[in-house]
Structure formats: structure tokens, C-alpha cells
Amino acid sequence: MSIHTLPDLGKTAGKTPGTAPSTAPVNLPRLRDMAGRGERITVLTAYDATFARVLDDAGVDVLLVGDSLGNVVQGQTSTLPVTLEHMTYHTACVARGRQRAWLVADMPFGSYEAGPAQAFDSAAALMRAGAQMVKLEGGGVTAETVRFLTDRGIPVCAHLGLTPQRVHALGGFRVQGRDDAAAAVLRTDAAALADAGAAMLVLELVPSTLAREISAANPGMLSIGIGAGAGTHGQVLVLHDMLGLMGSNGGRRPRFVRDFTRLPGSADDAPGLSVAGAVAAYVAAVKDGSFPDEALHGY
Numbered sequence: 001m002s003i004h005t006l007p008d009l010g011k012t013a014g015k016t017p018g019t020a021p022s023t024a025p026v027n028l029p030r031l032r033d034m035a036g037r038g039e040r041i042t043v044l045t046a047y048d049a050t051f052a053r054v055l056d057d058a059g060v061d062v063l064l065v066g067d068s069l070g071n072v073v074q075g076q077t078s079t080l081p082v083t084l085e086h087m088t089y090h091t092a093c094v095a096r097g098r099q100r101a102w103l104v105a106d107m108p109f110g111s112y113e114a115g116p117a118q119a120f121d122s123a124a125a126l127m128r129a130g131a132q133m134v135k136l137e138g139g140g141v142t143a144e145t146v147r148f149l150t151d152r153g154i155p156v157c158a159h160l161g162l163t164p165q166r167v168h169a170l171g172g173f174r175v176q177g178r179d180d181a182a183a184a185v186l187r188t189d190a191a192a193l194a195d196a197g198a199a200m201l202v203l204e205l206v207p208s209t210l211a212r213e214i215s216a217a218n219p220g221m222l223s224i225g226i227g228a229g230a231g232t233h234g235q236v237l238v239l240h241d242m243l244g245l246m247g248s249n250g251g252r253r254p255r256f257v258r259d260f261t262r263l264p265g266s267a268d269d270a271p272g273l274s275v276a277g278a279v280a281a282y283v284a285a286v287k288d289g290s291f292p293d294e295a296l297h298g299y
């Protein structure tokens with residue numbers, strides 16, 4: 001199946017893909033090949049070398065050095081205080097710990113919005129630190145920047161839906177694209193970003209049907225959902241959230257998060273899985289289609 005055909009993800013739900021995880025380094029062609037075969041892409045955030053190694057060993061396909069480090073590492077209430085210097089430091093730490101996984105680094109607030117030239121300088125700093133792809137938030141207004149970077153050999157991941165760097169403009173952390181007008185804007189933005197060359201798209205807090213539709217409409221751009229249902233090419237969670245530490249959300253567990261240290265149905269006081277065990281459970285659940293469960297985690 002070509003990347004231009006969105007796989008029927010429902011067909012592989014509940015089944016473990018037949019091939020053993022490869023130890024070859026993950027790259028964009030391999031990620032596209034996985035998506036084309038209907039194998040879901042697993043993504044987790046990582047901020048340091050030790051966790052990068054644990055995630056890599058457990059077979060996570062993509063490590064995202066998210067600016068969520070502002071919340072979970074720095075104890076901030078938003079990602080806005082995170083600087084390019086913070087991001088390059090943590091990207092270099094993660095790069096030293098990984099061997100196989102593809103490494104994406106977030107462009108922090110204020111490091112790309114002024115225009116393509118500023119974005120190129122910031123992206124270059126992250127690539128020098130070890131990133132293989134940079135992620136930036138925002139819709140059609142960022143398309144010119146996405147094209148500028150991709151034309152210069154920098155793979156770009158876009159980010160639509162709930163974009164935490166715009167939390168004040170959005171009025172809080174809430175599901176985006178619920179009404180027809182907002183959904184239409186997201187569809188148009190996604191098409192513009194795909195046309196500009198974005199190779200990957202994070203869809204955060206978007207109704208499942210809309211995320212599925214956007215994924216199908218832009219098959220050359222790998223869609224990675226967080227709170228966006230099961231119809232995307234892959235899934236991402238903040239590491240601390242899926243380990244039950246809830247650092248990114250002021251101690252509350254959002255609906256779309258599953259605590260992978262707990263076996264489904266186990267008592268609250270039952271012994272939990274190790275970090276490596278929880279990450280392996282996440283990889284297995286995303287690959288076999290049991291996470292996310294639309295009824296529990298979707299909008």
C-alpha cells in the first residue's frame with residue numbers, strides 16, 4: 001500500500017503486526033512505509049539521555065523533545081517561558097541517549113514566529129544539537145516558514161488543534177474544531193501545511209472524526225494524534241502523563257491519557273509496571289490498536 005492510501009486502521013485494531021521491531025534507525029522513508037502498511041507510529045516525549053535510552057530500547061519510533069518540558073521539567077504553568085537555549089540543551093541530552101528512534105525537537109515560543117529567517121536560525125541550532133526534524137505550532141500563517149525550512153533540507157512537523165503556545169489566545173486548554181467553522185479552518189490549515197511540505201502533523205485535542213478526515217485528506221503528511229482519536233497514523237503522549245505522574249496538566253489526568261504503569265482493570269493499590277514495562281505496554285497498545293480506545297479517550 002502506498003503512503004497515498006490511508007490504511008484502514010480498523011483492520012489492524014487488536015492485532016499485533018507480524019514483523020518483529022527492526023533495530024535499524026528510524027527515518028522518514030521508514031515512517032512512511034510503516035504508515036503505508038497500516039502500522040501505527042509510536043511517539044513519546046523525552047527530555048534527557050536516560051529516558052531516551054529506555055524509550056529507544058522499548059521500541060518507541062519517534063522521540064519528541066517537547067516544549068512540554070516547561071511543564072514537566074521546569075514546573076511552569078505553560079510552555080511559553082521555554083527558550084531556544086533550553087530546547088537545544090535537552091535536544092542534545094536526548095540525542096546522546098537515542099540510537100534508533102527518529103528525533104523531533106520543538107521550536108519554542110518566540111523562536112520562529114517573526115519569519116522564515118528567524119525560524120531557519122532556530123531550526124539550525126536544534127539540528128546541530130541532534131534533532132532530525134523540528135516541530136512548530138500554527139496554521140496557514142506558518143506555511144511560508146514550513147516551505148522555507150523544507151526547501152532547505154529541514155524536515156518539519158506541523159502542529160494543529162490545541163496549540164499550547166497560543167493558550168491565551170485560545171482561552172485555555174480545550175478541544176478545537178468542534179463547530180463547522182472551526183473544523184473548516186483546521187482542514188484548510190492542514191492542506192496548506194501539507195502543500196508547504198510538512199512531513200508530519202501533530203493533531204492535538206481534535207474530535208476523532210475530524211482528525212481521521214484530515215489524515216485521509218493529506219496522506220503524504222504523517223498524522224500523529226494526541227486526544228485526536230484512533231484515525232491518525234500514530235499517537236503521541238507526554239512521557240510523564242503516561243507514567244501516571246501528570247506533570248503536564250497541573251495534576252489532573254486529561255481524558256485522552258492512559259496511565260500505562262497500571263494494567264487495565266487493576267486496583268489502585270496493585271503494584272504498577274516499571275518505566276520500561278509501561279513504555280513497552282504503550283508501544284504494544286498503540287501498535288495493536290487498543291490505545292486510544294475511542295469510547296474512553298476520544299472526543
Ligand code: KIV
Binds near residue numbers: 106
Ligand atoms: O510539547 C509537547 O510535548 C508536545 C506534545 C504534547 C505533542 O507538543
